[in-house]
Amino acid sequence: MSELILGLETSCDETAAALITADGAVLSNVISSQADLHARFGGVVPEVASRRHLELVEPVVSEALVEAEATLSDVAKIGVTQGPGLVGALLVGLSYAKGLSWAAQIPLAPVDHLHGHVASLFLGDDALEPPFLCLLASGGHTLVLVVNDHAGFEVVGGTRDDAAGEAFDKGARLLGLGYPGGPALDRLARTGDPSTHTFPIARVDGLDFSFSGVKTALLYAVRELDETALAERRADLAASYELAIVDALLQRIEQAAEHTHMDTIAVVGGVAANSAFRARLATLGARVAPLPLCTDNGAMIASAARYAPNVSKAGYLAVDAYSSR
Amino acid sequence: MSARDHVLALDTATDVASVAIVETTRREAVAELEARPSALLARLDDLFDTARVEKTALGGVVVGVGPGRYTSLRIGLATAKAIATALKIPITGVSTLDALVAGAPGAVPLIDARRGEVFMHDGELVCVAPERVAVDGRLCVGDGAVAYRAELEARGATVPGESDPRHRVRAAFLAQGAGRTGLALPVEPLYLRAPDAERTRKEFPQA
Numbered sequence: 390m391s392e393l394i395l396g397l398e399t400s401c402d403e404t405a406a407a408l409i410t411a412d413g414a415v416l417s418n419v420i421s422s423q424a425d426l427h428a429r430f431g432g433v434v435p436e437v438a439s440r441r442h443l444e445l446v447e448p449v450v451s452e453a454l455v456e457a458e459a460t461l462s463d464v465a466k467i468g469v470t471q472g473p474g475l476v477g478a479l480l481v482g483l484s485y486a487k488g489l490s491w492a493a494q495i496p497l498a499p500v501d502h503l504h505g506h507v508a509s510l511f512l513g514d515d516a517l518e519p520p521f522l523c524l525l526a527s528g529g530h531t532l533v534l535v536v537n538d539h540a541g542f543e544v545v546g547g548t549r550d551d552a553a554g555e556a557f558d559k560g561a562r563l564l565g566l567g568y569p570g571g572p573a574l575d576r577l578a579r580t581g582d583p584s585t586h587t588f589p590i591a592r593v594d595g596l597d598f599s600f601s602g603v604k605t606a607l608l609y610a611v612r613e614l615d616e617t618a619l620a621e622r623r624a625d626l627a628a629s630y631e632l633a634i635v636d637a638l639l640q641r642i643e644q645a646a647e648h649t650h651m652d653t654i655a656v657v658g659g660v661a662a663n664s665a666f667r668a669r670l671a672t673l674g675a676r677v678a679p680l681p682l683c684t685d686n687g688a689m690i691a692s693a694a695r696y697a698p699n700v701s702k703a704g705y706l707a708v709d710a711y712s713s714r
Numbered sequence: 715m716s717a718r719d720h721v722l723a724l725d726t727a728t729d730v731a732s733v734a735i736v737e738t739t740r741r742e743a744v745a746e747l748e749a750r751p752s753a754l755l756a757r758l759d760d761l762f763d764t765a766r767v768e769k770t771a772l773g774g775v776v777v778g779v780g781p782g783r784y785t786s787l788r789i790g791l792a793t794a795k796a797i798a799t800a801l802k803i804p805i806t807g808v809s810t811l812d813a814l815v816a817g818a819p820g821a822v823p824l825i826d827a828r829r830g831e832v833f834m835h836d837g838e839l840v841c842v843a844p845e846r847v848a849v850d851g852r853l854c855v856g857d858g859a860v861a862y863r864a865e866l867e868a869r870g871a872t873v874p875g876e877s878d879p880r881h882r883v884r885a886a887f888l889a890q891g892a893g894r895t896g897l898a899l900p901v902e903p904l905y906l907r908a909p910d911a912e913r914t915r916k917e918f919p920q921a
């Protein structure tokens with residue numbers, strides 16, 4: 390079965406590798422999160438992330454191969470994240486992938502991380518077929534995309550300031566929930582009443598987002614409370630804050646769907662793991678990436694590589710990382 | 715047919731990466747070149763073409779583990795690890811300072827650590843200001859010696875001209891050194907400094 394695709398992802402704080410088949414079945418999807426390592430700094434420290442990627446890249450790739458019951462000789466293509474992301478972190482995965490490609494003579498496809506998130510929808514038995522409208526919401530990005538084919542997308546909206554996932558993380562920090570805050574805020578919000586506070590979301594032109602205002606509103610709300618009051622209201626604040634962001638995201642997707650005349654809506658990225666958001670998306674009939682494919686992972690990179698054009702050897706040997714698009 | 719009688723050596727600790735294919739029995743570089751660390755693999759491929767050596771002739775990989783520039787060290791180490799894994803051959807780490815000394819026996823090897831400091835071997839690996847290097851009129855080599863020439867010469871050191879080859883790390887010497895002295899190091903960069911955030915945390919623990 391020399392038809393497998395190996396996907397490797399090291400753009401931020403997850404070292405991840407996966408093997409998929411030529412028709413998009415996920416055989417393994419190994420993710421080693423560094424979240425604990427960065428927690429005490431309250432955010433991702435690039436140098437710390439790069440060091441960890443170098444330690445983990447080899448064991449993670451080898452575990453992905455073992456779980457898939459495959460060896461490198463079964464791999465027909467290697468997909469690797471080229472950017473956007475932390476350049477030092479990207480370079481670890483990219484250098485490793487290039488070294489494997491060169492030594493084992495396996496074609497390499499440099500993959501755009503954002504395309505990778507979209508391509509998470511092309512995996513598995515009920516893969517989504519383009520065209521569709523896609524919201525990519527993560528800690529680093531909030532984009533509205535028109536996906537007309539498997540190989541790319543068109544950006545029709547984005548954030549003016551913070552990404553949605555960043556808004557969740559910053560909100561969690563204001564509420565004293567630590568890092569990474571998104572999942573902690575999600576858990577706490579389930580026990581709170583979302584109708585207790587109103588956090589206005591700024592309306593901006595077009596299909597863009599702005600999340601800096603809602604974060605400031607939460608800051609003011611928290612400042613007004615003493616420690617005891619904050620402890621009592623924390624869950625309500627989390628629920629109300631979460632509702633404001635989720636509402637803003639949903640409003641925009643629906644507007645975008647109307648504007649672009651697209652019937653199928655899909656959501657990818659780490660924010661798609663938020664339980665309140667997932668529940669609302671379900672009622673909307675939107676497609677959401679399966680949980681293990683929402684946060685950064687190797688399977689989505691392998692999936693994007695599946696549709697990426699083949700690069701000549703000279704081309705991929707010279708390929709370099711990029712921090713932003 | 716494919717006697718594994720060659721070793722691939724590479725070092726990316728400094729701004730100039732060095733790559734060599736070394737014949738094992740004669741311990742001689744059959745081909746070597748310099749490149750930007752980011753162009754390492756593309757040039758490596760050229761090297762095998764010009765040397766007419768097949769990858770299958772490689773019996774091992776030797777990689778410089780620094781100390782040096784962290785990002786470019788990681789490029790070299792990730793590349794070297796992947797090649798060794800794909801070819802199923804052993805990999806050895808060697809100190810880049812040892813490679814410098816191999817090219818300039820008796821000299822004090824210094825690698826530029828930026829921020830007014832050099833990496834050096836002083837009983838143990840250290841990162842110090844050039845003023846603290848015990849030079850005693852000795853020859854100093856490496857990009858650290860070039861960067862802090864004035865400080866070192868003021869204290870009686872001899873520093874060859876900037877284009878002197880003894881300042882360059884030659885990967886061929888890595889392979890020779892590893893074979894001869896058996897000073898194998900783990901294949902991890904020699905980080906002599908904690909990441910910035912870590913240091914800030916120690917200095918301001920409440921931050």
Ligand SMILES: [Zn+2]
Pocket residue numbers: 502506527529684685
């Ligand atoms: Zn991502």
